[in-house]
Amino acid sequence: MSARSPLLTLWFWLFVAFLFAPLAVMAAMGFRDSGFVAFPIQKWTTRWYADALADRDYRVALWVSVQVAVWSTLLSMAVGVPTAFAVARLRGVVRAAAVAVVVLPAFLPIVVSAIALRMFLGRLGMEPGLSAIAFGHAVGSVPFVVVMLLTRLNAMSPSLAEAARNLGADEAIVLSRIVLPFLSPALFGAFLFCILLSFEDFMRSFFLGGFDQTFPVLLFARLRFGFNPGLAAISAVVLAATMLLGLHAERFLRRRGIDR
Amino acid sequence: MTARAGGAPRTDETPAIEVEGVTKRFGTHGALDDVSLAVAPGLFVTLLGPSGCGKSTLLRAVAGFVIPDAGRLRIGGRDMTREPPHRRPVSMVFQDYALFPHMTVRENIGFGCEMKGMSRAEIARRCAELLELIRLPEVGGRLPEALSGGQRQRVALARALAPDPVSLLLDEPLGALDLKLRLEMQQELKAIQRRTGKTFVFVTHDQDEALSMSDRVAVMRAGRIEQIDAPERLYARPATAFVAGFVGAANMIAMQVEETGAQLACSPVAAPGLRWVLPAAAVSSAEAPRRGGAALMVVRPEALRVGPPPAEGFPSIEAEVVERTFFGGRVHLRLRGPGGMTLVAEARPQDSPAPGEVVTCHALPDEIALIAGDAAAPVPPPARPQT
Numbered sequence: 060m061s062a063r064s065p066l067l068t069l070w071f072w073l074f075v076a077f078l079f080a081p082l083a084v085m086a087a088m089g090f091r092d093s094g095f096v097a098f099p100i101q102k103w104t105t106r107w108y109a110d111a112l113a114d115r116d117y118r119v120a121l122w123v124s125v126q127v128a129v130w131s132t133l134l135s136m137a138v139g140v141p142t143a144f145a146v147a148r149l150r151g152v153v154r155a156a157a158v159a160v161v162v163l164p165a166f167l168p169i170v171v172s173a174i175a176l177r178m179f180l181g182r183l184g185m186e187p188g189l190s191a192i193a194f195g196h197a198v199g200s201v202p203f204v205v206v207m208l209l210t211r212l213n214a215m216s217p218s219l220a221e222a223a224r225n226l227g228a229d230e231a232i233v234l235s236r237i238v239l240p241f242l243s244p245a246l247f248g249a250f251l252f253c254i255l256l257s258f259e260d261f262m263r264s265f266f267l268g269g270f271d272q273t274f275p276v277l278l279f280a281r282l283r284f285g286f287n288p289g290l291a292a293i294s295a296v297v298l299a300a301t302m303l304l305g306l307h308a309e310r311f312l313r314r315r316g317i318d319r
Numbered sequence: 320m321t322a323r324a325g326g327a328p329r330t331d332e333t334p335a336i337e338v339e340g341v342t343k344r345f346g347t348h349g350a351l352d353d354v355s356l357a358v359a360p361g362l363f364v365t366l367l368g369p370s371g372c373g374k375s376t377l378l379r380a381v382a383g384f385v386i387p388d389a390g391r392l393r394i395g396g397r398d399m400t401r402e403p404p405h406r407r408p409v410s411m412v413f414q415d416y417a418l419f420p421h422m423t424v425r426e427n428i429g430f431g432c433e434m435k436g437m438s439r440a441e442i443a444r445r446c447a448e449l450l451e452l453i454r455l456p457e458v459g460g461r462l463p464e465a466l467s468g469g470q471r472q473r474v475a476l477a478r479a480l481a482p483d484p485v486s487l488l489l490d491e492p493l494g495a496l497d498l499k500l501r502l503e504m505q506q507e508l509k510a511i512q513r514r515t516g517k518t519f520v521f522v523t524h525d526q527d528e529a530l531s532m533s534d535r536v537a538v539m540r541a542g543r544i545e546q547i548d549a550p551e552r553l554y555a556r557p558a559t560a561f562v563a564g565f566v567g568a569a570n571m572i573a574m575q576v577e578e579t580g581a582q583l584a585c586s587p588v589a590a591p592g593l594r595w596v597l598p599a600a601a602v603s604s605a606e607a608p609r610r611g612g613a614a615l616m617v618v619r620p621e622a623l624r625v626g627p628p629p630a631e632g633f634p635s636i637e638a639e640v641v642e643r644t645f646f647g648g649r650v651h652l653r654l655r656g657p658g659g660m661t662l663v664a665e666a667r668p669q670d671s672p673a674p675g676e677v678v679t680c681h682a683l684p685d686e687i688a689l690i691a692g693d694a695a696a697p698v699p700p701p702a703r704p705q706t
Contacts, residue, residue: 216415216417218413218414218415218417219417219419219420221382221384221404221411221413221417222411222413222417222418222419222478223419223430224383224384224403224404224405225382225383225404225405225407225409225410225411226405226410226430226431226434226478226482227405227406227431227434227435227482228405228430228434229403229405232434236430237419240421241420241421243421
């Protein structure tokens, strides 16, 4: 922070507190040596954390979540990237209409789209479960992939591809050596965003999951038996893991010098 | 790169670029209308014209980004009308440079060589050589964003030269630079062209740029080439009213041809009482003047001299000085002649009259161009695009 205004500094720290205080409380709750969540914490323990890490159900649900995240992300990229290329070629009203159609799913109430997907996939003969969830997540993520890619594509001067062609590159080389590297920050960003969207999704996972529970769905199921420090502990662990991943991704981007 | 002594154009060889009757329409708008052009190897040829005249379309057609509806195109003697852009031996320099932002300067320059399948060692040698040529030997490892505008421009030039193309195609490459840098780059570009002996086809709307850099200038208008000539000739002998007005300042006096036999006599439309006799060589249009037909007399401001003519029969006119503008070494005079005719003259400060004075002006016959026939049809004053 180069701004030295004290008011701005105060504001900044208030903002940080607003963001992180609930998370800190949650993480602290995981150390409470009691069956209930309450303040103040009089006795401390690491039992909840140890239990959470040892809990087989959590690990199974996390593994389901990871698989769903990866598959749905791959699927939404596979659909979204070519769609972005196609939309980028359009002009005028047609383009506006195409963008509207592509982005529409992002504005549907998720409950509605989840129920619709359940019925639709049932019609297709796809049983509720891991692949149904992955499919549902992909449907939800495609708009974001398209929009992120489209923004980057719009920033690309058409003369870049022309220059490459002019210097002897055919279409395939232009794509692999010029267009994709230029898009890489957006591709990477879209990838991460899809993973996170999928990982945190509850609604679609709930409606489309059969016996396969994703992590948020399992947490919800556990909640029905009451909120105990164990839930706080496992949430804190997941939070830490996600943050590490995010920070690493950011460093990766910086090192590659492609975050501009 | 073949170094060549001197800058004398070689004209006895196969043209580097040959355009034959190329036509291109975009929707109903005709961008190129039966354009033909032959560029001799080693020449610096400029396509000059206002925006929308088709000069960039013609360049892009040579590069292969625009496929003509009709006509043929040969590069280095080979027919390339249907060849895709990546198989044409021409290199383009774009107005926005189009340097690949994720590649270093060296990778940018080497890209074309890499596509030609040159070895790493060859590419490295070529890059070093070109970085030397553009006098930026130390920037090879940098990304384009770390360069100044002028440096980017030079790197773009080096990248285009690297694969040793038959010709360089430059699409308003100096348009994005400020005036001072622009003048510097004009010199630099011309020097590099001389040193490498490469054929340059340069597109611009700036007549100063065109006149100062080129061996040949093709003036374009509405999808056609109006005239192609050496800069001096273009200035002194404009073939059409448009060329006369677009290239340099000019007094353009509407005339009526009176006599076409042994001597060419004509009268200004605004002042039918005057009668001027011109040598037949004054006619610069393709069409010859017809008796009773319209013509346009072109006299550059510096050729309109203040003072009585040295001999009888020289075209001369009485005019009143309306305005005198001092420019240091010279003054601009705005004069009003008979019939409300407005004339512009350029004179030395010491022998220029003051506003209000009525003076006699004359022009030497060999400094007059007469455009006859359709080419004399008045054109609306060219809208200079501001870039």
